[in-house]
Amino acid sequence: MLDTVLIWIDKNRGGWLEDLKPWLRLASVSADPAHQADLTAAADWAMHYMRAAGLEPEWIPTARHPCILARTPGNRHKPDAPHILFYGHYDVQPADPLDKWITPPFEPTIRDGKIFARGASDDKGQVFCHLAALLAWKQIAGELPVRMTVLLEGEEEIGSMSLEPVITQYADELKTARALIVSDSNQLAPGVPTLTTGFRGMVYYQVEVAGAAEDLHSGVYGGAVANPANALVGMLGALHDVHGRVTIPGFYDEVVMPEASILQQWRQLPFDEAELIRRLGVSELFGEKGFSTLERRWCRPTLDINGLTSGYQGPGAKTVLPGAASAKVSMRLVPHQDPLRIAAAFETYLGSLKPAGVRLKLQRLNASPAVLTPTDSPAVAAAAEALEIGFGQKPVFTREGGTVPVVSSFKKLLDVDSVLIGFGLPDDNLHAPNEKFDLASLYGGMRTAAALYDRLGRILSNGRGG
């Protein structure tokens, strides 16, 4: 039956594109209250599409943007089929700077075998692969090989604040899922199907240094009173040594490096450093001394300044001694760093670096641990087979440098393991102008999803759940 489903998926390529485009036209920017109507419309589009795929969707209002929870009715899946949970999000990042887009962000455009639009890869296009596969199974087989629950949210790009309450509310039902499927990540390179087996955690701080009650004249008062901008850069500048290592005492204490066999696997991955340098527009890569680029991204913790604000930021010269200076600082954490312990070490160390005459205020905006997912579970075996069917090649096992906090939430609240099966590519321009999704990723992703539910149905059918 899978073969027929795959043939139908392959035959219908132009039709799928036309199905996806209306979703991409909706500017579902969750950060911007002006786009409220687009978010509602995008959630509504997903409701309709899932109904067409035979699911019964429920609209779950939240404080901001709704979740959609859709289930296969009993007569739409095989008897005793395993219960599988799929998670995705229909909200997107802001599109600015608009003037850097070659075609408008919310007018999906095909160029060079790619579809360009905000959300094309993150995450509408990847979610669509699964919805289209479910639709194909319904059209061809009339029923699904698994009992399916799809949970879509509209706040992923702004911190998923409503997700945990929704998971908790439906926990009894969701707990019977044998696996959580997430497609919100990348393949290592074009033509290299990928299973992601872990990602970094994060601690994020707002750092504020205050001095005089107001901005002062830097000539009149320079030298007499502490300058918060001087103080801030002095403190933050001391957080790395010249080898790119973080100097916070105890920062690396809990870091556990992957086994040698995994590091050996990574060294054999088709990772093209020259391509990365070219794509990012840098002269060379840079980071903690003594580790490869993939190690620095996947299993070494980092500290990055995400924003700096102080004093005069306009054109030309203004001789102001700022009254305040602030920074956004995030640390990416690896197994087994404890976010709260790292947060405490950061606060203590910054406090010790604070010079006289200024006040320091630290506000923690985020704290989530790194996550490793199993590499040898039946669900991962099913995903590996599906990727080979979808893309014609055995997958590689990688990690991600980014943080997928929702996976931690599902693990914590439901004790369910994730399968991170991303179809994106490193050059998809996530969170940047000219986001795109390769049509090869789209069609391969749909084939993979169709095969995934078939294999999950077979491999998990004798287990618990149902």
Next chain:
Amino acid sequence: MLDTVLIWIDKNRGGWLEDLKPWLRLASVSADPAHQADLTAAADWAMHYMRAAGLEPEWIPTARHPCILARTPGNRHKPDAPHILFYGHYDVQPADPLDKWITPPFEPTIRDGKIFARGASDDKGQVFCHLAALLAWKQIAGELPVRMTVLLEGEEEIGSMSLEPVITQYADELKTARALIVSDSNQLAPGVPTLTTGFRGMVYYQVEVAGAAEDLHSGVYGGAVANPANALVGMLGALHDVHGRVTIPGFYDEVVMPEASILQQWRQLPFDEAELIRRLGVSELFGEKGFSTLERRWCRPTLDINGLTSGYQGPGAKTVLPGAASAKVSMRLVPHQDPLRIAAAFETYLGSLKPAGVRLKLQRLNASPAVLTPTDSPAVAAAAEALEIGFGQKPVFTREGGTVPVVSSFKKLLDVDSVLIGFGLPDDNLHAPNEKFDLASLYGGMRTAAALYDRLGRILSNGRGG
């Protein structure tokens, strides 16, 4: 005759305020091209007011904002009166942050015996003292005790780039001036009339660090590629040691401290450190170890960050790895530091601190030396008498921490010495929100200016020039 002029000035106080307000309403922010029309209007206002004072003003176009050069016609000053040059500026600093102003910056408002407005003290209010005094002399005496030339510019707050060409163009005429009068500085404290005898120089830089061509996701790329914000704070954070000393090699090599007798005088000045701490809203003062607060402001060089810009500056968390980071950095110089040598040392040292993977771009926006003015000239004697008449007390001799680069230009191009006779107060909030000028300073300044031109006419009438 001076007595009659002073009485008329004192009688007419409300009228003077109404004269000044329209000038303060013009948002002549030279840094911002959006305020072009306000600059033109502010120059125009000065033309009209000087005409009323009997001067003949000339509009001198420049590449950006016009200069006004106004002279007393031959029948409007005493025969053989000495030629005196007055310099001031009609442009003002930007008013942001706007939300910190109690009343709007360009709606002059009287509160607690002070007039609040951007430019109230720096420099429109102080210039107005002189224009009003000239008007009073014309009204009462029909002629001035000196042959007066007033030169006003509109680019002081952005580096006075057109001033030297204008001075050069009119050098033959301006060279006959016996003294240059500038009121663009402060009194040491309320009720303490002050003659400033020196000020610091300045080198100002725009520092830009660039990394990847676009902002990146800090999770995906953190650790792999240099972060320009990390690099910037690393470099700038290394420019001071823990004792507040600047670490640029050779920075202090040329510094010459004042004679012991001058330092001794400074220790006896009525400078109230507790009042400064209270006024600035800080817990303590801070600066280079081993020097008093006045020494740190008047005769020690400093390095201050005036602005910081990078990445995400909005509310909450955004996981961006910035593509660029920039800072505004200024150094205050003291006698006999060479601005160009210091600039070169700064560039060399920052270059040596630059980590791999980023590009550093340095743009020098300013370079002017510290200046010392004579303390024993006839013009200074005239100014001391005038201050005693204007404020009822003998003046003290101080220096300023700020920079008045134009004074160096006049000295260099015309070989004329300055008399720095400032009427502002330390709490005037120059370059900050809620700039103000005490009405006592305004009225005392007008009286002083009226007396100054009388005394200069008497004391210098037998000398060269005229």
